[in-house]
Amino acid sequence: xxxxxxxxxxxxxxxxxxxxxxxxxxxxxxxxxxxxxxxxxxxxxxxxxxxxxxxxxxxxxxxxxxxxxxxxxxxxxxxxxxxxxxxxxxxxxxxxxxxxxxxxxxxxxxxxxxxxxxxxxxxxxxxxxxxxxxxxxxxxxxxxxxxxxxxxxxxxxxxxxxxxxxxxxxxxxxxxxxxxxxxxxxxxxxxxxxxxxxxxxxxxxxxxxxxxxxxxxxxxxxxxxxxxxxxxxxxxxxxxxxxxxxxxxxxxxx
Amino acid sequence: xxxxxxxxxxxxxxxxxxxxxxxxxxxxxxxxxxxxxxxxxxxxxxxxxxxxxxxxxxxxxxxxxxxxxxxxxxxxxxxxxxxxxxxxxxxxxxxxxxxxxxxxxxxxxxxxxxxxxxxxxxxxxxxxxxxxxxxxxxxxxxxxxxxxxxxxxxxxxxxxxxxxxxxxxxxxxxxxxxxxxxxxxxxxxxxxxxxxxxxxxxxxxxxxxxxxxxxxxxxxxxxxxxxxxxxxxxxxxxxxxxxxxxxxxxxxxxxxxxxxxxxxxxxxxxxxxxxxxxxxxxxxxxxxxxxxxxxxxxxxxxxxxxxxxxxxxxxxxxxxxxxxxxxxxxxxxxxxxxxxxxxxxxxxxxxxxxxxxxxxxxxxxxxxxxxxxxxxxxxxxxxxxxxxxxxx
Numbered sequence: 001x002x003x004x005x006x007x008x009x010x011x012x013x014x015x016x017x018x019x020x021x022x023x024x025x026x027x028x029x030x031x032x033x034x035x036x037x038x039x040x041x042x043x044x045x046x047x048x049x050x051x052x053x054x055x056x057x058x059x060x061x062x063x064x065x066x067x068x069x070x071x072x073x074x075x076x077x078x079x080x081x082x083x084x085x086x087x088x089x090x091x092x093x094x095x096x097x098x099x100x101x102x103x104x105x106x107x108x109x110x111x112x113x114x115x116x117x118x119x120x121x122x123x124x125x126x127x128x129x130x131x132x133x134x135x136x137x138x139x140x141x142x143x144x145x146x147x148x149x150x151x152x153x154x155x156x157x158x159x160x161x162x163x164x165x166x167x168x169x170x171x172x173x174x175x176x177x178x179x180x181x182x183x184x185x186x187x188x189x190x191x192x193x194x195x196x197x198x199x200x201x202x203x204x205x206x207x208x209x210x211x212x213x214x215x216x217x218x219x220x221x222x223x224x225x226x227x228x229x230x231x232x233x234x235x236x237x238x239x240x241x242x243x244x245x246x247x248x249x250x251x252x253x254x
Numbered sequence: 255x256x257x258x259x260x261x262x263x264x265x266x267x268x269x270x271x272x273x274x275x276x277x278x279x280x281x282x283x284x285x286x287x288x289x290x291x292x293x294x295x296x297x298x299x300x301x302x303x304x305x306x307x308x309x310x311x312x313x314x315x316x317x318x319x320x321x322x323x324x325x326x327x328x329x330x331x332x333x334x335x336x337x338x339x340x341x342x343x344x345x346x347x348x349x350x351x352x353x354x355x356x357x358x359x360x361x362x363x364x365x366x367x368x369x370x371x372x373x374x375x376x377x378x379x380x381x382x383x384x385x386x387x388x389x390x391x392x393x394x395x396x397x398x399x400x401x402x403x404x405x406x407x408x409x410x411x412x413x414x415x416x417x418x419x420x421x422x423x424x425x426x427x428x429x430x431x432x433x434x435x436x437x438x439x440x441x442x443x444x445x446x447x448x449x450x451x452x453x454x455x456x457x458x459x460x461x462x463x464x465x466x467x468x469x470x471x472x473x474x475x476x477x478x479x480x481x482x483x484x485x486x487x488x489x490x491x492x493x494x495x496x497x498x499x500x501x502x503x504x505x506x507x508x509x510x511x512x513x514x515x516x517x518x519x520x521x522x523x524x525x526x527x528x529x530x531x532x533x534x535x536x537x538x539x540x541x542x543x544x545x546x547x548x549x550x551x552x553x554x555x556x557x558x559x560x561x562x563x564x565x566x567x568x569x570x571x572x573x574x575x576x577x578x579x580x581x582x583x584x585x586x587x588x589x590x591x592x593x594x595x596x597x598x599x600x601x602x603x604x605x606x607x608x609x610x611x612x613x614x615x616x617x618x619x620x621x622x623x624x625x626x627x628x629x630x631x632x633x634x635x636x637x638x639x640x641x642x643x644x645x646x
Contacts (some may be wrong), residue, residue, distance in 0.1 A: 072303075079307060191314065193345050194346065195353060197311065
C-alpha cells in the first residue's frame with residue numbers, strides 16, 4: 001500500500017464571483033470577496049480520499065501556501081477526508097508574487113520531507129490558469145507525471161492514468177512515485193458531511209515557512225499591468241450571404 | 255397596513271449587516287439564552303468556524319442541488335427523495351442526534367443554520383428536513399427509551415426514512431389540549447381511533463409521533479404520545495392537500511380506525527403527551543424561523559438581482575426613487591386587497607392555505623393588483639405629481 005499522498009489545494013476567488021480589476025490596474029479586487037477552494041483542487045482531494053477509502057493509500061496530507069486565510073481551505077480538505085494539513089505561510093509581497101515556480105519548489109521539498117509517493121494537484125487554478133505547478137513539481141523531483149487525468153488507477157507500484165488530450169484520450173502507465181494533475185472528469189467531489197466537518201476540527205494543521213524548507217521565494221515573473229478584457233462589441237446583422245462574405249473579406253477574415 | 259418601505263437607491267446589504275440581521279433573528283426566534291446570550295450581537299455575528307463550514311456546505315448544496323430543481327418540485331408536487339438521501343448522508347437529517355445513534359451530533363445553532371440555508375434553495379426541502387429533525391426525532395430523542403431510540407431514530411438519520419408529527423386535528427389546531435383522537439388499552443396493544451390533520455410528510459413518512467387522549471377526564475394531562483409505524487393496518491391517509499406553497503412536501507390527514515400498536519410504542523409516560531408536544535413545538539419553532547429566514551433571504555436575493563438587471567425608462571429600477579405619492583385609490587385599494595386577503599388566510603388557518611377554500615386564490619389574485627395597471631410605485635409617482643401640481 002502506498003504510504004502517503006500529498007494534495008495541493010489553492011484558495012482562489014470563488015468561481016461565481018464577478019471579478020473586478022483594481023483601479024490602479026495592479027491586480028483584481030480580493031478584499032471582502034468570497035474565496036473558496038479551486039474546483040480542480042477539490043477534484044484532487046476527492047480522488048485522494050477515494051484512494052484512501054479503497055485502502056490503496058494510508059494517509060492523505062493537504063497542503064496550501066498563503067496567508068492565514070488558507071487554513072479555511074485546508075480545513076475544507078480535512079472535512080472532505082484528508083488526514084492532516086500543512087500550511088506553508090506566505091504573505092505580503094511574497095504572496096502577491098507567489099506563482100507555480102515557488103509552489104512547486106515547496107511541494108517538491110515537502111514531498112521529500114513527508115516521503116510521499118503520490119502527489120495529486122488540480123490541473124490548473126481558475127485565477128491564473130497557469131497549468132504549470134504539477135509539471136514543474138514533477139520536473140524538480142524528477143518524477144513521471146500524468147497530467148489532465150480523467151482516470152487514475154493504482155496497480156501495485158505503478159499508476160495507470162487516462163489523460164484528456166486534444167486528440168482524445170491517452171492511457172499511460174507510470175512508475176511510482178508520480179505527480180498527477182486532476183482534470184474535470186476525474187470525479188465529482190463530495191459535500192463534506194457534518195460529522196466530518198466536526199472531525200476536521202480535531203485534525204492537525206502544521207505550520208511552516210518556505211525558509212524552513214529551504215525554498216527561495218523570489219519570483220522570476222513581474223506583473224506589469226492587469227486589465228479587464230475588452231467589452232464585447234455589438235454584432236452586425238447582414239441581409240444576405242453575399243453581404244456576409246464581403247463583410248468578412250473587408251475584415252480580413254477570409 | 256402593509257409596511258411598504260421604498261428603496262431609495264437600493265444598496266446591497268453588506269456581509270456584516272446581513273450576518274448581524276440573521277444573528278438577531280436567530281436570537282429572537284430562539285427566545286431563550288443562546289449559551290452566549292450575554293455577549294453582544296457583533297460577537298454572535300461571527301459564527302464559530304465549525305458552524306461557518308457547516309453553513310457554507312449547506313449553502314453550496316442548496317445553490318447547486320436544490321435551487322435548480324425547486325421550481326420543478328413545486329410544480330409537480332414531488333418529494334425530493336434523492337436530495338433527502340444525500341442530505342441524510344451529510345448528517346443534515348439528524349443534526350442534533352448523537353453520533354452513536356447515527357446523527358451528526360451538533361447543536362441547535364447548527365440545525366438552525368442548516369435549515370435556513372437549505373430553505374433558501376428550496377423551502378419544501380427545508381420543511382421536510384425541519385419536521386424530521388425537530389418534530390419527529392426531537393421527541394423520540396428526549397423521551398424515548400434506549401430501545402425505542404435504536405428502533406425509531408437510527409433508521410431515520412440517513413434520509414432513507416423520514417418521520418412526521420401528528421398533533422393537529424380537524425377540530426383543533428392551536429387548541430392542542432383538546433385531542434379527540436383516542437387511545438385505549440386492549441390486551442398488550444394500544445388501539446388508536448381518530449383523525450389527525452395537516453400532517454407534513456404524511457405520504458412520505460415511515461413513522462409518526464401521534465398524540466392521543468388516554469384519559470379524557472384529565473383533559474390535557476390525559477394525552478399521551480405514541481410511536482406509529484407507517485404504513486400500518488388501521489391507518490389510512492386522507493387526500494393530499496393541494497397547497498399554496500411548500501408543495502413538494504406532502505400534507506394530509508392521518509385516519510386511525512382501530513389501529514393497533516404494541517404496548518411498547520408508548521413514548522414517555524401516560525399523560526405526558528401534552529408536555530411532549532409543547533416541548534417539541536418549542537424547539538421546532540427554531541426550524542420554522544430558520545426556514546422563514548431562508549425564504550426571506552431568497553426573496554431578497556431575487557429582488558435585488560432583478561432590480562439591478564431590470565431596466566425601466568433607461569435605468570435599472572434599483573436606481574430609481576421608488577416612492578412618490580401616486581393614484582391613491584388604486585394604491586390603497588390594491589394594498590388593502592393584499593392585506594385583507596393576507597389576514598383572511600390567517601383567520602382560516604390551515605383551511606386558508608389549501609385550494610378547497612378560495613382564500614388562497616384571493617391572496618394570489620390580490621397580489622397582482624399591486625402590480626398591473628400601474629405598479630404601486632407608479633401610483634405613488636402619479637399622486638406625487640398631482641400634489642406638486644396643486645402647489646404650483
